[in-house]
Amino acid sequence: MKIIISVLMIIFFPFLISGIIRRVKSVWGGRKGPSVIQPFFDFSRLMKKSEVISRTVSPVFLVAPSASLAAIVCAAMVVPMAGKSAILSFNGDFIMFCYLLAFSKFMLVVGAMDTGSSFEGMGSSREVTFSALAEPGFFIIMGSFAWISGCKSFESIFQAIYNSGPAAGLLILLATIALFIMLLTEGGRLPVDDPETHLELTMIHEVMVLDNSGPDLGFILYGVALKVFLIASLIASLATPTGIGFAAGLVIFSVFVAAEAAFIGFLESVMARMRMTHVPQFVFMITALAIIIFFIVMTELGKAL
Amino acid sequence: MNLFFIGIAIYLLTAALSIMVKESRKGLATACGSALGGIAVLIPCISSLASGESYTLAFLANYPIGQVRLLLDPFSAFFIMVIALGSIFCAMYGSGYMKQYHGKGKAVSAHFFFLICLFVAMLLLPVIRNAIVFLIVWEIMSLSSFFLVIFESEKKEVFDAGIFYLIMMHVSVILLTVGFLVLIRIAGSADFADFYEFFQSGAYRPASDLAFILLAAGFGIKAGFLPLHSWLPEAHPAAPSHVSGLMSGVMIKLGIFGILLMITVLGVPSLWVCYTFTAVAVLSALSGIFYASAQNDIKRALAYSSVENIGIIGIGIGVAMLGMAYKSPVTAMIGLSGALIHLLNHSLFKGLLFYGAGAVYMQTHTRNLNRLGGLFKQMPRTGTAFLIGSLAICGLPPFNGFIGKFLIYYSMLNCKGINGESLLIAAITSFALLAFVGAVSALCFTRLFSAVFMGAPRDRHADAVEVPLAMTLPMLLMAGLCLAGGVLPLVLLRIVEFPAAIITGGKNVPGIAVEFHDPLYVISMLSIGLILLTVLLFGLRTRLLRRQPATVSGTWGCGYDNPTSRIQYTAASFSMPFMEVIRPVMQREDTAVGVKGLFPLKAFFDFKFKDVFETVIIRPLGQGTVFLLTRLSWIQNGRMQYYLFYGIAFLILSLIWIIFW
Numbered sequence: 001m002k003i004i005i006s007v008l009m010i011i012f013f014p015f016l017i018s019g020i021i022r023r024v025k026s027v028w029g030g031r032k033g034p035s036v037i038q039p040f041f042d043f044s045r046l047m048k049k050s051e052v053i054s055r056t057v058s059p060v061f062l063v064a065p066s067a068s069l070a071a072i073v074c075a076a077m078v079v080p081m082a083g084k085s086a087i088l089s090f091n092g093d094f095i096m097f098c099y100l101l102a103f104s105k106f107m108l109v110v111g112a113m114d115t116g117s118s119f120e121g122m123g124s125s126r127e128v129t130f131s132a133l134a135e136p137g138f139f140i141i142m143g144s145f146a147w148i149s150g151c152k153s154f155e156s157i158f159q160a161i162y163n164s165g166p167a168a169g170l171l172i173l174l175a176t177i178a179l180f181i182m183l184l185t186e187g188g189r190l191p192v193d194d195p196e197t198h199l200e201l202t203m204i205h206e207v208m209v210l211d212n213s214g215p216d217l218g219f220i221l222y223g224v225a226l227k228v229f230l231i232a233s234l235i236a237s238l239a240t241p242t243g244i245g246f247a248a249g250l251v252i253f254s255v256f257v258a259a260e261a262a263f264i265g266f267l268e269s270v271m272a273r274m275r276m277t278h279v280p281q282f283v284f285m286i287t288a289l290a291i292i293i294f295f296i297v298m299t300e301l302g303k304a305l
Numbered sequence: 306m307n308l309f310f311i312g313i314a315i316y317l318l319t320a321a322l323s324i325m326v327k328e329s330r331k332g333l334a335t336a337c338g339s340a341l342g343g344i345a346v347l348i349p350c351i352s353s354l355a356s357g358e359s360y361t362l363a364f365l366a367n368y369p370i371g372q373v374r375l376l377l378d379p380f381s382a383f384f385i386m387v388i389a390l391g392s393i394f395c396a397m398y399g400s401g402y403m404k405q406y407h408g409k410g411k412a413v414s415a416h417f418f419f420l421i422c423l424f425v426a427m428l429l430l431p432v433i434r435n436a437i438v439f440l441i442v443w444e445i446m447s448l449s450s451f452f453l454v455i456f457e458s459e460k461k462e463v464f465d466a467g468i469f470y471l472i473m474m475h476v477s478v479i480l481l482t483v484g485f486l487v488l489i490r491i492a493g494s495a496d497f498a499d500f501y502e503f504f505q506s507g508a509y510r511p512a513s514d515l516a517f518i519l520l521a522a523g524f525g526i527k528a529g530f531l532p533l534h535s536w537l538p539e540a541h542p543a544a545p546s547h548v549s550g551l552m553s554g555v556m557i558k559l560g561i562f563g564i565l566l567m568i569t570v571l572g573v574p575s576l577w578v579c580y581t582f583t584a585v586a587v588l589s590a591l592s593g594i595f596y597a598s599a600q601n602d603i604k605r606a607l608a609y610s611s612v613e614n615i616g617i618i619g620i621g622i623g624v625a626m627l628g629m630a631y632k633s634p635v636t637a638m639i640g641l642s643g644a645l646i647h648l649l650n651h652s653l654f655k656g657l658l659f660y661g662a663g664a665v666y667m668q669t670h671t672r673n674l675n676r677l678g679g680l681f682k683q684m685p686r687t688g689t690a691f692l693i694g695s696l697a698i699c700g701l702p703p704f705n706g707f708i709g710k711f712l713i714y715y716s717m718l719n720c721k722g723i724n725g726e727s728l729l730i731a732a733i734t735s736f737a738l739l740a741f742v743g744a745v746s747a748l749c750f751t752r753l754f755s756a757v758f759m760g761a762p763r764d765r766h767a768d769a770v771e772v773p774l775a776m777t778l779p780m781l782l783m784a785g786l787c788l789a790g791g792v793l794p795l796v797l798l799r800i801v802e803f804p805a806a807i808i809t810g811g812k813n814v815p816g817i818a819v820e821f822h823d824p825l826y827v828i829s830m831l832s833i834g835l836i837l838l839t840v841l842l843f844g845l846r847t848r849l850l851r852r853q854p855a856t857v858s859g860t861w862g863c864g865y866d867n868p869t870s871r872i873q874y875t876a877a878s879f880s881m882p883f884m885e886v887i888r889p890v891m892q893r894e895d896t897a898v899g900v901k902g903l904f905p906l907k908a909f910f911d912f913k914f915k916d917v918f919e920t921v922i923i924r925p926l927g928q929g930t931v932f933l934l935t936r937l938s939w940i941q942n943g944r945m946q947y948y949l950f951y952g953i954a955f956l957i958l959s960l961i962w963i964i965f966w
Contacts, residue, residue, distance in 0.1 A: 050853030054860040056761050058681035066846055070838035074831050090827040092715045102747055103701040113755030115860045121874020128751055129883040132744035139740035143733050147721040210861050215846045280886045294733055
């Protein structure tokens with residue numbers, strides 16, 4: 001039952017998140033805006049379309065979107081969702097999660113470089129740079145959490161972190177902020193990247209998929225939305241209290257995810273994109289927060305010793 | 306053990322044969338001989354790895370050497386397996402690669418001879434358990450690889466690189482000799498078993514620490530640890546590609562072998578040595594990948610990436626050493642298994658990447674990333690193998706690189722509760738930096754792969770075609786092994802189980818099975834799932850598009866209608882944003898002639914990244930040595946009388962020494 005609900009969430013929530021973000025932005029901007037399930041219609045429209053393929057590309061370009069989406073779907077298996085339970089859970093699964101996302105990024109970058117377009121090269125180069133800066137912070141957070149909770153998988157860490165002593169609330173708050181910055185970075189949202197346009201030299205993610213069309217573009221767009229959903233559900237299940245039963249957990253989780261989507265929409269309405277040279281500093285905040293988390297964990301562990 | 310020596314004999318026969326047959330057959334003879342010998346050597350190794358048995362052979366040699374003991378236990382069997390596999394692929398690839406030099410008056414014969422010498426020396430090293438014989442075989446290995454490096458010695462940069470390599474190897478030998486002399490002096494024998502009896506208890510602490518540092522430095526030069534790595538980016542590009550693949554994939558691993566051997570023989574050194582070792586390993590990984598992302602020469606980039614991977618292996622060993630020092634066998638076991646698995650994996654994918662680079666060089670005659678491009682369509686098999694190698698070296702599932710890295714990460718998660726803060730700080734720092742290294746290596750290898758194989762050709766090399774089967778076959782086989790290791794991690798674990806237990810000394814540690822097997826089992830499931838899902842999605846995509854023919858057009862240039870291949874993003878620009886972020890640690894030298902006036906004539910911009918360690922440590926050391934030696938040059942003045950005087954003075958002094966001590 002839990003697994004079926006998780007699978008359904010993996011299929012539908014990414015579309016809903018994009019829908020909510022779009023809706024919030026248009027309401028904020030004084031428009032009525034499309035329905036929240038519009039991204040789903042966009043996706044099915046793309047699935048029916050034919051493709052335009054560049055003369056330059058090799059077979060790698062054709063395989064890349066499928067491989068990239070497959071990796072994100074595999075990564076979804078280990079992410080705890082409603083009731084803090086994941087479909088698969090094993091010790092060290094967060095390492096696999098990170099590397100699966102990296103695999104998906106690798107394939108997308110290689111596919112983008114295959115077109116030989118300078119725009120896509122620029123986007124790829126920025127994509128790998130910023131995600132490299134986001135990585136260490138995430139590992140410090142998860143490593144510290146693993147130590148303080150004595151567990152080694154997403155699911156068990158998130159369940160145990162609540163009862164990990166007086167500093168638990170503070171730890172969760174800091175981790176939530178850090179993960180949210182990671183969400184903005186990995187999902188290609190403002191202020192790191194502007195998902196609205198690609199006709200600027202300053203874009204990252206959108207510019208990488210300029211030459212993809214049809215089902216491939218659909219895979220990529222769904223993949224990005226799924227990635228946003230996965231990190232959002234990490235935050236949501238980290239912040240959900242433990243021991244409230246599955247049904248209540250499901251409701252709280254869904255509300256959390258929707259609230260995050262609305263918050264992203266709100267942020268994108270009121271903020272401008274950062275200058276490219278300032279983005280690394282912003283991304284590096286993840287590591288800064290992570291180091292604070294580590295020191296708190298150290299003090300807590302020091303008391304226990 | 307018998308089969309092992311039969312294998313060695315086959316190699317030696319092949320060496321003789323390769324000299325005798327005519328030039329066009331030498332490669333084939335070497336490849337066949339190595340394959341045969343390699344398989345003969347592999348059989349006893351596999352049986353030892355599977356059963357945990359060991360075979361010994363001992364004989365007495367003349368005075369200074371003493372008893373020579375040969376030991377084939379799972380630990381040495383593991384390294385022999387890595388070497389034998391590497392040599393089989395190397396000889397096969399080399400037979401195709403050397404064809405371009407046939408009939409040009411090159412020393413092809415000597416090349417193949419020394420190649421087999423190198424194989425034999427490397428295969429013998431792991432079984433030798435006598436310090437003096439070990440040094441002799443070590444020297445044979447260094448020298449034969451030197452001759453392989455300077456194959457194109459008529460080129461100045463090749464010769465210079467060769468000499469640099471030779472000097473570095475002899476600094477390494479000096480350190481090793483001194484280290485072993487310290488041990489021999491205390492233990493009174495050159496047999497490693499006697500070392501073990503003397504030093505294992507830690508009774509000779511300062512002396513054994515000193516010996517460990519000297520030996521680790523000597524082996525570290527071979528392995529390519531910071532700050533002694535600078536021969537790698539010189540020698541690897543200079544050597545023919547199969548040799549660089551062999552050196553980078555296999556030979557530098559013998560440096561790691563030496564360090565591990567010293568841990569088994571001398572016991573775990575003092576804590577501060579363990580911490581320093583780990584720090585050096587982390588720094589090697591970090592700066593290795595930084596420099597690798599900055600290079601514009603494909604083989605230099607691969608060489609620096611070897612420094613990175615040696616660093617990662619070193620991190621695993623460091624964690625294992627700390628685990629042993631703090632008496633936590635589980636941590637030690639996981640860390641070391643990770644290190645050994647990564648070592649085996651690196652020998653596969655680094656060899657593969659160098660062979661791929663060699664195939665590209667053979668077809669285009671350039672190693673400059675900014676001039677290559679678009680080769681995937683012309684060389685699909687090489688391109689596919691290179692892509693798999695790149696994915697594997699970044700440690701991405703479903704390939705083997707992930708397994709080793711995962712276990713190294715995993716060992717650090719086990720560091721809680723063993724000791725106080727110092728271990729935790731060390732563990733979290735290496736944990737985070739390892740993740741950073743992994744992410745930057747994704748940058749480095751997306752850059753390498755796309756600059757060479759993706760996009761449109763930047764220069765004219767339209768005549769590039771796929772390389773012959775003798776070269777693609779080893780690459781594809783290695784790529785297949787990379788994939789197999791990723792989906793069957795439990796097999797990899799089985800291979801390193803006994804060797805890791807021998808080194809950490811923990812045979813039956815309770816709880817190991819649960820710690821290891823369960824995660825790896827799920828990883829294997831997920832990896833298979835990833836492959837199946839990719840195939841499924843690709844199938845879905847093909848099905849959806851079946852009725853709708855794709856429109857082929859130019860790449861969308863955002864409205865610009867007349868693109869050329871030269872406006873593509875180059876490798877240099879690809880890594881530039883990252884290089885700007887790490888500017889404080891990467892020294893860049895810009896040379897620019899800017900645009901001046903209303904009618905500018907000529908403008909150019911060039912930059913290169915300096916290797917800080919080379920300019921700060923290696924160069925001054927070299928200059929200092931030259932300065933010192935010129936001051937001493939009066940000793941060698943070429944006059945016979947002086948030389949006679951030196952002889953007499955030496956005799957008198959030794960007489961005095963004998964009488965009075």
